[in-house]
Each structure stands twice: as structure tokens, then as C-alpha cells.
Amino acid sequence: MSTIALAPSAPSPADPALVRAIEQRTSVSLFAPDQPVAEAQIAEMVRLATRAPSAFNLQNWRFIAVRSAPAKARLRELAWNQPKVTEAAVVFIVVGAPPNPAEIADRLAPSIAAGFMPPHMPAAWSDFAQELYAQYPQTARDEAVRTATLGAANLMLAAQAMGLASGPMSGFEPDGVADAFGLAAAELPVLLVAVGHAAPGNWPQKPRRPVSDVLSFA
Amino acid sequence: MSTIALAPSAPSPADPALVRAIEQRTSVSLFAPDQPVAEAQIAEMVRLATRAPSAFNLQNWRFIAVRSAPAKARLRELAWNQPKVTEAAVVFIVVGAPPNPAEIADRLAPSIAAGFMPPHMPAAWSDFAQELYAQYPQTARDEAVRTATLGAANLMLAAQAMGLASGPMSGFEPDGVADAFGLAAAELPVLLVAVGHAAPGNWPQKPRRPVSDVLSFA
Numbered sequence: 001m002s003t004i005a006l007a008p009s010a011p012s013p014a015d016p017a018l019v020r021a022i023e024q025r026t027s028v029s030l031f032a033p034d035q036p037v038a039e040a041q042i043a044e045m046v047r048l049a050t051r052a053p054s055a056f057n058l059q060n061w062r063f064i065a066v067r068s069a070p071a072k073a074r075l076r077e078l079a080w081n082q083p084k085v086t087e088a089a090v091v092f093i094v095v096g097a098p099p100n101p102a103e104i105a106d107r108l109a110p111s112i113a114a115g116f117m118p119p120h121m122p123a124a125w126s127d128f129a130q131e132l133y134a135q136y137p138q139t140a141r142d143e144a145v146r147t148a149t150l151g152a153a154n155l156m157l158a159a160q161a162m163g164l165a166s167g168p169m170s171g172f173e174p175d176g177v178a179d180a181f182g183l184a185a186a187e188l189p190v191l192l193v194a195v196g197h198a199a200p201g202n203w204p205q206k207p208r209r210p211v212s213d214v215l216s217f218a
Numbered sequence: 219m220s221t222i223a224l225a226p227s228a229p230s231p232a233d234p235a236l237v238r239a240i241e242q243r244t245s246v247s248l249f250a251p252d253q254p255v256a257e258a259q260i261a262e263m264v265r266l267a268t269r270a271p272s273a274f275n276l277q278n279w280r281f282i283a284v285r286s287a288p289a290k291a292r293l294r295e296l297a298w299n300q301p302k303v304t305e306a307a308v309v310f311i312v313v314g315a316p317p318n319p320a321e322i323a324d325r326l327a328p329s330i331a332a333g334f335m336p337p338h339m340p341a342a343w344s345d346f347a348q349e350l351y352a353q354y355p356q357t358a359r360d361e362a363v364r365t366a367t368l369g370a371a372n373l374m375l376a377a378q379a380m381g382l383a384s385g386p387m388s389g390f391e392p393d394g395v396a397d398a399f400g401l402a403a404a405e406l407p408v409l410l411v412a413v414g415h416a417a418p419g420n421w422p423q424k425p426r427r428p429v430s431d432v433l434s435f436a
Binding site: 214 | 332
């Protein structure tokens with residue numbers, strides 16, 4: 001299948017270009033307001049976003065690409081009036097849903113069809129998922145945040161890979177965004193990601209804490 | 219400063235290598251148990267992980283690299299006995315903390331010292347953060363999950379960039395992991411990420427849902 005890029009167990013070569021890409025991503029606030037992003041580019045970003053991992057491959061995310069002027073204006077009101085919401089070409093509302101073990105069979109069917117996953121696997125994963133989320137309900141809610149965030153992380157790198165800039169935002173009214181953009185009751189708006197062409201004057205990547213402050217060994 | 223790689227507002231070229239890297243990441247379950255990962259490599263992975271964005275640049279994450287046999291055995295007990303916990307060279311406990319607006323000044327001081335951030339900015343951001351998290355307490359907790367997940371996403375790509383494989387896990391006992399590994403009361407274990415050398419027999423990347431199922435426009 002065309003979605004399978006790697007032969008099983010192929011060793012990965014080191015990739016200095018990937019190190020540079022991680023080092024060069026910046027959170028952009030200033031966007032050129034008159035440079036649109038094509039619908040095909042938006043779809044390509046989302047295609048790459050969904051290559052992120054998700055628990056049980058549930059892919060419990062979706063992406064609302066906010067492009068129209070009225071929708072952007074409404075979203076900006078719900079996001080503390082941050083200018084990049086209306087100035088960026090597109091703002092993605094990255095939505096997470098609580099995991100539904102009943103969907104695992106459907107999500108894994110292509111892996112069985114591709115020939116690498118044994119047919120009994122979805123039932124085993126579904127049993128594991130049901131037990132996990134029944135025992136730890138907070139894990140189920142967190143899974144919505146986690147999965148959507150993993151998708152958003154890939155989305156930002158995908159934008160970068162396409163020569164575009166991105167700016168993530170967690171400063172918004174969750175209930176207001178859910179209402180205004182028709183989220184289902186169980187869905188959460190997890191992150192807003194503005195994407196577009198950077199305008200002059202953005203800051204470089206902000207310096208980080210020393211590794212020794214955030215790494216320990218056990 | 220050496221941590222600033224990009225000149226302000228430099229346009230980003232498109233990067234096909236980054237697209238390929240996103241397409242080629244897989245979640246690995248089978249690791250070669252006798253191939254260690256050097257401490258310098260672990261530190262480099264964490265350095266790259268922390269290049270991920272975080273709200274207000276709070277960097278409210280930390281990384282516990284579980285390498286010793288007893289610690290791995292204990293963690294495996296707390297992670298549904300998943301074999302990769304003991305077979306991978308290292309398993310990172312990616313920890314998130316609720317955002318603390320009082321830390322913003324400290325986290326942004328290097329950006330002021332570097333000359334691109336105006337000195338009044340940390341106070342303004344701190345006001346915004348205090349208002350945001352006071353008004354939306356759930357956002358504060360979610361921020362711990364979000365930030366740690368953004369770090370974990372970079373960590374997995376960093377492993378890939380260094381020729382290593384990774385496997386994320388959300389199936390673990392959160393309270394047990396917090397107790398066993400000395401997390402502070404407010405800290406959350408957000409994701410386990412096994413990293414090491416892939417063994418033969420891993421699956422390829424699992425096929426994803428069609429983009430049209432997960433993308434809408436507004």
C-alpha cells in the first residue's frame with residue numbers, strides 16, 4: 001500500500017536534516033495577512049499530521065481549518081483577541097476525542113489488509129483499551145489531549161517542511177470554541193495552530209533551559 | 219547565543235527531507251535488548267525534545283531516562299507488563315507540570331538577554347497566564363499534558379534523527395509511576411517513550427484514515 005513507506009525492521013539512518021529542522025522551528029506571531037495557503041497544501045499538512053502516533057492507532061483527532069473571514073473573526077474573539085488568528089492564512093482547531101475502543105477494529109482493518117497485522121490483534125487491543133480506560137478514566141480524557149497534541153506537533157513540522165510558519169495557541173475559551181465550531185459533546189478543542197507565511201520581524205526561537213535542569217536518570 | 223539558530227523572520231525553504239522523516243517514523247515494539255544508548259545520545263535527544271514549543275515558553279516538562287535494570291523492571295510492572303519497557307535501551311518518563319506563571323520571568327530572561335524580547339514582556343505574559351489559568355483551571359491541567367506531549371513528539375523525531383527507534387506508551391498506572399519515580403504532587407507522568415535500536419520484525423507504519431475523514435473547513 002502506498003501509505004507504507006518503510007520495509008519492516010529497516011534500520012534507520014541518522015538524519016542531520018531532521019536535527020536541523022527541529023532546531024529551526026520557531027513559534028511565529030507575525031504573519032503576512034495577504035498570502036493565502038492553498039487547499040491542497042492544507043490537506044497535505046493534515047495528511048502529514050496524521051502520521052503521528054496515537055494509542056491503539058485510534059487516530060482520535062480531527063482538524064478544522066479556519067479560513068473564512070467571519071470564522072476567523074469569531075475564533076479571534078474566543079482566543080483573547082490574538083491578532084495571528086485573523087492574520088495567518090489558516091488557523092487549525094486541533095480537536096481530540098476520548099478514545100472509543102469499539103472503533104479499534106475499523107482503524108486496524110487496513111493493517112490487516114496490508115498483511116502485517118495478525119487478524120486476532122484488534123480484539124486483543126480492544127480488550128486492553130477497555131480495561132485501561134475503565135480503570136483509569138482520567139487516562140481516557142488525557143488521551144484526547146495527547147493524541148490531538150501529537151497531531152498538532154506533526155502539523156507544525158509539516159508546515160515547516162512546506163516552507164510555512166506556525167504558531168500554536170492554548171489561550172482560548174474551550175467551551176466557546178466547541179460551541180461556535182460544532183464540536184460533539186465529548187470532543188475537546190486541544191490546540192489552535194496558526195499557519196501561514198511569516199511576516200518580517202518575528203523573534204528567533206527562544207532559548208531553552210539547560211538539559212541538566214530537565215533530565216534525570218533512573 | 220548558540221541556542222538561536224534562525225535569524226528573525228528568515229523565510230523557511232521547503233524541506234522534502236522533513237516530509238520523508240514524518241512519513242517514515244514508526245512506533246516500534248521490538249527492540250534489540252543488548253544494544254545500549256549512550257548517555258550523550260540521551261542528553262542530545264532531550265536537548266532536541268525541549269526545542270518543542272510550550273505555552274509562554276514555560277517549558278513545564280522534564281524527562282526521566284529509565285535505564286537501570288531494577289528501574290525498568292519496576293516500570294514494566296506499572297506499564298501492563300509491556301516487554302519493550304525492559305527491552306528498549308531507555309524508557310523516558312515524560313513528565314508535565316501545571317504551568318506556574320511565577321516562573322515566566324525566569325524562563326524568558328534569556329530571551330531578554332539575547333536582545334530580541336522587550337524587557338516588559340514577561341510581566342505582560344505573566345498577567346495573561348494568571349488570568350487564563352484562573353478562568354480555565356482545566357486548561358492549566360491540560361497544559362501539563364500538552365507541553366509534555368509536545369516534548370515527547372520532538373523526542374521521538376530526535377531519536378529517529380539519531381538512527382534510533384521509538385515506541386510511545388500511554389498504557390501505565392499514572393499514580394504508581396508517580397510514586398515509584400518520585401514525581402512532585404502536581405506533576406503528571408504523561409507518556410512513556412521507549413527508545414533504542416529496533417530489532418528485526420517490527421511492523422511498518424500503520425495505514426491512516428483518509429484525510430477527508432479528519433479535515434473540515436470553516
